[in-house]
Amino acid sequence: MTTSITTNFIPAQAAVQPGGMSVDQVISPFIGVFIAAFLVSLAATPLMRTLARKNGIVDKPDLARKLHREPIPYLGGVAIFLGWIAGMTACLLAYRYNDAGQIERLVNIPISIVFGAGVITLVGLFDDVYGSSPRVKLGGQLLAAAALASEKVGFMLVTQLLAVCGITNPPFMLCYIAGAALIAIFVLGGTNAMNLIDGLDGLAAGSAAIMNVGFLAIAVYAMIGTAMADPELTGSDPVADPVRIVLCLAALGAVLGFLPYNFNPASIFMGDAGSLLLGFLAVATILSFAHSSSKGPGLVLAGLIVFALPIIDTTLAIIRRKMRGVSISVADKNHLHHQLLRFWQRFNFGPGASVKMTALSLYAVGLALAIFGVLVAVVRVRYSIALSMVFFGFLFVAAYKSGRRIVEMEKKAELAEQAELLKSDPAP
Structure with a gap:
């Protein structure tokens, strides 16, 4: 089928035509997504900063854990969300005419991802402005996960994993329940992991930008590989749908527009609204890799490796706090960035x-980690699984040893402090 592209921001020759595509042909139709997201985020961030200052929505200094000495405005997450929405809207301007003269959109944006992103942002914003209990956050995260489950985002991963285990025609309810549980685990883990690394000026934003570059490389590889394997696929096919590329470009543009204001010395923080949103978008992108091709499981594992920095920090925190015998929600100053x-x-x-x-x-x-993740994506699925098992196994062992070392150091410091107190205040 021959098609022509008409858009407000791309040349006609930049059409996405499965079958012999180049990197330029894959990305150029959607460069407007990145530009729109970047410009809106860049313009919205100072506006949100002013709004936050006027309404007292600021992060006050805390000498116990926080590094800043002046109140810093929140609401940066709202600017990131507005930029992302602008990018997603821009992608709707890309369309083509088929042989019948009918308009076909190049991208089928799952409404569940947009809805989930909105819910996550609102939950984080409520916490930034008013403060909220962990139950409220959990409810919002589960609602966002339910939205993804309603459109079966990532469900193909379940059938692919069951096929690896020799189960070729699993019952529908088994797939649905397993898929919903998998999505919930991904959303809860990803959003909270991203939230944990947001403890230093520019860290979460810059890390998210690097992750989305890695995700974009995997998405481009997956689409080019799919087109070479089946030249008859069109953009309306869920396997060839470039939605993953759009998600990456929109998130990348939005976070880069915010980063100049957030890098040290930060004039605005993204807050929970931003960190939870970036975690959710990363998870949605990773889950969508399951629909890219027959290499779905390998691409999902590759995406998890790209996202490994928050995973490493969260794993360390959980092990460290369990060894200390305290709740995993108890904050400390032993995250990777603190060390x-x-x-x-x-x-x-x-x-x-x-x-x-x-x-x-x-x-x-x-x-x-992003480079390693992309390398894992391009090898055979069996090698992807093997490399990922080695990587995450090494990660767990290293996290366990690191957590034990930190706990032992804390105990020694406590004993030394007690000894000093005894010396300075001897018994009568």
């Missing part, structure tokens, strides 16, 4: 320099 910050502070680079060095160091880690 790196203490390392860089030894060099006395000056005010703010240690924060910048910590963020840049973790950017480098995130970039290495």
Whole structure:
């Protein structure tokens, strides 16, 4: 079928035509998505900053855990959401005429992802403005997960994994229940993991930008590979649908528009509205890789490796707190960024320099993980699974040992402090 592309922001020759596509042909029809998301986020962030200051929606200094010494406005997450929505809206401007003269959209945007992103942002915004209980957050996250389940985003992963186990025609209810549970685990884990690394100026935003570059590389590879395998597929087919590319470009543009205001010294924070949103979008993108091709499981695992920085930090936090015998919701100052910050502070680079060095160091880690994730995506599925098992197995062992070392250091510090108190206040 021959088609022609008409859009308000791309040339006609940049059409997505499955079968012999290049990287430029895959991305260029949707470059307007990135531009719209970036510009709207860039413009909306200072407006949200002003609005937050006028209404007292600020993060007040806390000498116990927080590094800033002046109140910093929240609502950066709203700017990111507005930028993302602008990008998703821009993709609707890309359409084509088929041989019958009918208009066909290039992208089928799952409304469940848009709805879920809105719910997650509202839940985070409510917490930023008024404060909310963990139950309210949990309810919002489960509602967003239910939205994804309603359109079966990621369900194909269940059937693919069951096929690996030798179950070729599983019952519908088994697939639905397993798929819904899988989505809930992904959404709860991903959103909260992203929230945990948002503890340093620019860290969550910059890390999310790097992750989305990695996701974009996987999405482009998946679409080109699918087109080469089946040249008859069109963009309306869920396997060839470039929705994954649009999701990556919209999220990337939105977060890059926000980052200049958030990098140290930050003039605005994204708050829970931003961190939960970025985690949800990452999870939705990873789950959508299951629908990319027959390599779905390998691509999902590759996406998880790209997202591994929040996973590593969360795994460390859970193990560390379990060893200490406290609730996993109890905050501490032993996250990855805290430990790196203490390392860089030894060099006395000056005010703010240690924060910048910590963020840049973790950017480098995130970039290495993204590159590794893309490499895992391009190998055979069996190798992807093997590499992922080795990677996450190593991660768990390293997290366990690191958690044990930190707990032992804390106990030694407590004993030393008690000994000093006894020396300074001897018994009569």
